[in-house]
Amino acid sequence: MKAFADPSYVLGLLEDLLNIPSPTGYTGAIMKRIEEEAERLGLSCERTPKGMAILTLPGESQETLGLTAHVDTLGAMVRSVKENGRLRLTPLGGYAMSSIENEYVTIHTRSGESYAGTVLTTHPSVHVFPDVRDQKREEANMEVRIEADVTSRKEAEAMGIRVGDFVSFDPRAQLLENGWIRSRHLDDKAGVASVFGLLEALIRMKKKPAKTLKVFITNYEEVGHGAGWLPSEVNELLAVDMGAMGDDLTCTEKQVSICAKDSSGPYDYEMVSKLIRLADREGLAYAVDIYPQYSSDASAALRGGQNVKAALIGPGVHASHGMERTHREALWNTIALLAAYVLEA
Incomplete structure (x- = not known):
């Protein structure tokens, strides 16, 4: 069998x-x-x-x-478009916010456009923020950087990005020859x-x-x-x-x-x-x-x-x-x- x-x-x-x-x-x-x-x-x-x-x-x-x-x-939705043009998320499904840190994502707009993004903490650089390692990985401290010329809420909204848009995580699927399968x-x-x-x-x-x-x-x-x-x-x-x-x-x-x-x-x-x-x-x-x-x-x-x-x-x-x-x-x-x-x- x-x-x-x-x-x-x-x-x-x-x-x-x-x-x-x-x-x-x-x-x-x-x-x-x-x-x-x-x-x-x-x-x-x-x-x-x-x-x-x-x-x-x-x-x-x-x-x-x-x-x-x-x-x-699992995934996320846009909870708010921040003044700096980055996106605050609300989770879909139960996962630790730390598990999506530095993940590549796609933002799916209601008009049918898709945009690349990356999930980061609000203090992402060790060269700038002394609390990088200690900052709590929770919803309020995470955001999506849009991989486009976006530095303000107005510019993000001009792309059609709105509250309630869906965000999917890159699965990074690999079916290895030795039988192992790794993916979101x-x-x-x-x-x-x-x-x-x-x-x-x-x-x-x-x-x-x-x-x-x-x-x-x-x-x-x-x-x-x-x-x-x-x-x-x-x-x-x-x-x-x-x-x-x-x-x-x-x-x-x-x-x-x-x-x-x-x-x-x-x-x-x-x-x-x-x-x-x-x-x-x-x-x-x-x-x-x-x-x-x-x-x-x-x-x-x-x-x-x-x-x-x-x-x-x-x-x-x-x-x-x-x-x-x-x-x-x-x-x-x-x-x-x-x-x-x-x-x-």
């Missing part, structure tokens, strides 16, 4: 997705790419008013299993690529899932309400999102993570037990962990009042919400576990 996925397909799609800016709330371009990929695979794809994509793959029975993964990422936004584009890797393999190998699959590609997970609504026929939901690493967690970047509990509480006992049993049966590299500072689209569904049982798996990712890293083995283990789960009646 570990050889289930087509590596060139999964890695090619992952690299493509990583390089499409998609901060939460600004996901039009990447959702168009999702629609194109669904069409290429011959899958029906509909969109909800909020923008979520729903892909359907018929199964052996009329029962419906939901799979979810999200394409929205592996949360959760590695999960999305894994789900599509499953779908492509099922279609290519003419294998029908035991239940009809409804695949939800969400666009508001990073702010907590991506899968808050689900169609009524879904009574079981498996979220595919990154597996966290560190502290007393056991997951590695080559394993598929099975989450037993996160901040929303314990996941469904039967689903988690089945996932563990299947991972053992298939000889997969996996870990079972608890994430006390984590939530998922499955969490959003449960908190939104959906009457479903839910579970969460995903490829192990180091330094989540920062400069992330995983390994292609984690993708293969995730896809193999998904395949075992959806094919078992």
Whole structure:
């Protein structure tokens, strides 16, 4: 089962997705790419008013299993245009401000223009400011320098830059020959690529899932309400999102993570037990962990009042919400576990 996925397909799609800016709330371009990929695979794809994509793959029975993964990422919006022409940010998603210091960004205006920028502290030079090392890395002390002839608010606004414009972080994606993958936004584009890797393999190998699959590609997970609504026929939901690493967690970047509990509480006992049993049966590299500072689209569904049982798996990712890293083995283990789960009646 570990050889289930087509590596060139999964890695090619992952690299493509990583390089499409998609901060939460600004996901039009990447959702168009999702629609194109669904069409290429011959899958029906509909969109909800909020923008979520729903892909359907018929199964052996009329029962419906939901799979979810999200394409929205961390990012920022312009909170204010400062008198010096630099931009104060407001974060989209939960990350440490220190993790974006010195990052290259793109400012996306409402008129359709894009401009390069760099995130800096307000005291960025050791040759000028004595408190460079001690200045607190918080929202008020961070700003975007626009890489253009801009020295005032008037000049920035003349370019079309306004409060509420979106700011995306350069992913700096690298898929290394030794199997390591480093990039921003592996949360959760590695999960999305894994789900599509499953779908492509099922279609290519003419294998029908035991239940009809409804695949939800969400666009508001990073702010907590991506899968808050689900169609009524879904009574079981498996979220595919990154597996966290560190502290007393056991997951590695080559394993598929099975989450037993996160901040929303314990996941469904039967689903988690089945996932563990299947991972053992298939000889997969996996870990079972608890994430006390984590939530998922499955969490959003449960908190939104959906009457479903839910579970969460995903490829192990180091330094989540920062400069992330995983390994292609984690993708293969995730896809193999998904395949075992959806094919078992």
